[in-house]
Amino acid sequence: MTASAKTATFEDVCRALQDPETYPHPVGAIRRIDTHISAVFLTGSWVYKIKKPVDFGFLDFSTLESRRHFCEEEVRLNQRLSRGVYEGVARICRDEETGRTTLDGPGETVEYAVKMVQLPENAGLKAQILENRASRSTMQRLGQKLADFYRSAPHGPQIDRFGGLDTVTFNMEENFRQTEPFAGLILERESWELIRSVSRSFVKHHKELFERRIASERIRDGHGDLRSDHVYFFRGLQIIDCIEFNERFRYGDAASDLAFLLMDLDHLGALEHGLEALHAYAVAADDPDVYRLIDFYACYRAMVRLKVACLEWEELEDPELGGKNGGRRKSLEDQVRGFLTQACTYAVQFSRPTLWVACGLPASGKSTLARRLAEYLEADILRSDQVRTELAIPEGSPSQPGVLRFEEGKYRPEFRRLVYGELLNRAQDRLRQGRPVVLDATFASRKWRDEALRLAADLDANCIFVECRASDETLKERLREREIRPGLSDARVQHFDAFKQHFEALTEVPEMLHLEFFTEGDFEAAFTDLLARSYRSRCLQVRSRMEDLSPNSPASS
Known part of the structure; x- marks a missing residue:
């Protein structure tokens, strides 16, 4: 020098x-x-x-x-x-x-x-959010740009390890070690312990998911500090202020960067804007798995922000402080409570099990969807056709020749009640273990849908009905194909009119819990869109539940 x-x-x-x-x-x-x-x-x-x-x-x-x-x-x-x-x-x-x-x-x-x-302050995303100027197309542009960025960002073995389970676990535990002295002081201990417990459980039970992220090259040299006040719309879309001083804070899963943005927008009361950007990214990047990880990483990011506020609060801690410093200390305490609420909300979102009901008319594609959901979620799938066959064996129903007529044999109403009762009993066992479960059945009758809703409510689980839809022509064509390639289901084209007549519309299922899935187009594109809508549904269900439990909680903001 x-x-x-x-x-x-x-x-x-x-x-x-x-x-x-x-x-x-x-x-x-x-x-x-x-x-x-x-x-x-x-x-x-x-x-x-x-x-x-x-x-x-x-x-x-x-x-x-x-x-x-x-x-x-x-x-x-x-x-x-x-x-x-x-x-x-x-x-x-x-x-x-x-x-x-x-x-x-x-x-x-x-x-x-x-x-x-x-850059002009009013061109910033944060300013646009606070002034209600951010549009849907704005967020879509952001999500698409981020997908392009991660696609071309450096990756490889040296970077991959930062998305591996060992590094993710180390970073997570570091947060808990550094915030534990504040638990019971300015952090509500029960919430802090819940977050720690479910976070540890998540990494313990999702080793394959983290390994799959590495194998699919989702670990990149990213941004590291992707917040709304680092995004500007000025002479194009500008994203600034990435982490330059420590590769460990910049290398990682693209989902971790995106979770920071989602968490920050959620903190501003703009969850829907964050979901729009996330959906655009998932589609452009062909990354449906991002919805499996987003809550875990958003929880982690909220804990990082909480930790920073706690450490700054500690530096100011002095009961004699007043004036400017005293006001800053109170502001930091408010920040800590806000970030703790957010972290707790995300923790509940990724730990609360979901009862998925893939329903609809025969040949509507619900079995195909149910299999894809179960594979994606690493969940059990329970099929009414399988349960029906298992229960019918003692009665000798399968030995009846030919295709059964509508509501005869193992399809008669009293036997249907037995099948649905058993289906929901098995689902109950999985949900009690904290595991998601996918039901594959027509659920044509409102009474069985009511029972599914009641089961989810009793076990404090999410519930999502995915109604598979296709045109009558497509449904009939698929039913005709069963004459050539029969399966567990006995539904045939001659049953179509009766099935349609007896199928009760899902008008009683709350809109938030009822998602339609059209099965005649690009299945994977439709599936990614379904994941976006179902993620929103689960967010709203959890926040509604937390609001019921704590009416004054900001978790629903």
């Missing part, structure tokens, strides 16, 4: 950057914004960001050379998701002869600054 660099302190540099004469261009009113690791100077057209000479372990800006390196890294990495924003790295120079400090001027380099275009 030069003699000038040694004698120019951080505050000397900051004072110089607050002087309009330092800049080689016209400036307006200079505004300084500090974080714990940097100082930012807004000049009107340009922004200059310098790094504080600190070493926190997870980052080291203690030397001029390290600050230069990380300024260059900040520019390089952020140019991936922005265009025409990051100009480069400016040298802050001090001329010993004149005593002047200038940017890229004569003299010795005493500091480095990231130079970037000053």
Whole structure:
């Protein structure tokens, strides 16, 4: 380091950057914004960001050379998701002869600054959200851009390990270790323990899911700090301020980055906007598995924000504090409660079991959907045709020749009651173990749908009816194919009119719990769309339940 660099302190540099004469261009009113690791100077057209000479372990800006390196890294990495924003790295120079400090001027380099275009505050996503200006198409553009970004972002064995179970578990447990001293102090202990317990259970029981994310190349060199106040709509879509100082905080599953954005938007009361961006990403990236992980990572991200607020609160803790610091302490306590509520909400969302009912007319595609759901969820599938066959064997029904007439033999009403009763009993066993279950049956009668709803409510589980639909022509054609390739079901085209006449519309099922699934187009595209709608349904069910249990809780916001 030069003699000038040694004698120019951080505050000397900051004072110089607050002087309009330092800049080689016209400036307006200079505004300084500090974080714990940097100082930012807004000049009107340009922004200059310098790094504080600190070493926190997870980052080291203690030397001029390290600050230069990380300024260059900040520019390089952020140019991936922005265009025409990051100009480069400016040298802050001090001329010993004149005593002047200038940017890229004569003299010795005493500091480095990231130079970037000053983006209009009202162009930020956060401002648009708060002012109700963010549109559906805006969020879709964001989700699609992120899908393109992760598709081209670096990946490989060195990066993959950051999405592996060992690293994910280490990061998760680090949060709990660092927040445990605050449990029972400013953190409600029961909620904190619930979050820890279900998070540990999730990683324990989803090893294959994490391995699949690595195998499908979803672990990338991402953003690391994807929040609404880092997204701008100015001369295109600009995403700024990624993590440059620690690869561990930037490498990871794309789902973790997206969860940060979803959590942040949810914190602003804009859950629907977050869901729109998430859906657009899932479709563009062909990544339906993101819905399996989003709540776990959103919970983790909320705990990170909670931890930061707790640590700052601890620094201010003093019963004698008043005025500005006292107000800050109260603000941090409010933040902690808010993030704890969010983390708890996501924890309930990924731990609460769901009763999935794939229903509809015969040949509507419900068995195909049920199999795909069970595979996706790693859940048990219970089929009415299978249960019916098992229960009918003692009665000799299968030995009856030919195709049965409507509501005869093992399809007679009294036997149907036995089948549905057994189907729901088996579902009850799975739900009591905290496991999701998929039912494959017509559920043509309202009374059996009422029983399914009642079962879910009694066991405090989610319930989603997915009604499979297809045109009459398609249904009849599929029923005719069963003459050639018969299966467990005895439904045939001659039964069609009777089935349709006796099928009671699902008008009693709440709209939030009733999703239609059309089975005549692109199945996988329709399936990803179904996952988006079902995720929204489960979010709303959990939040409604938590609101019932705690009317004053902000969890439903």
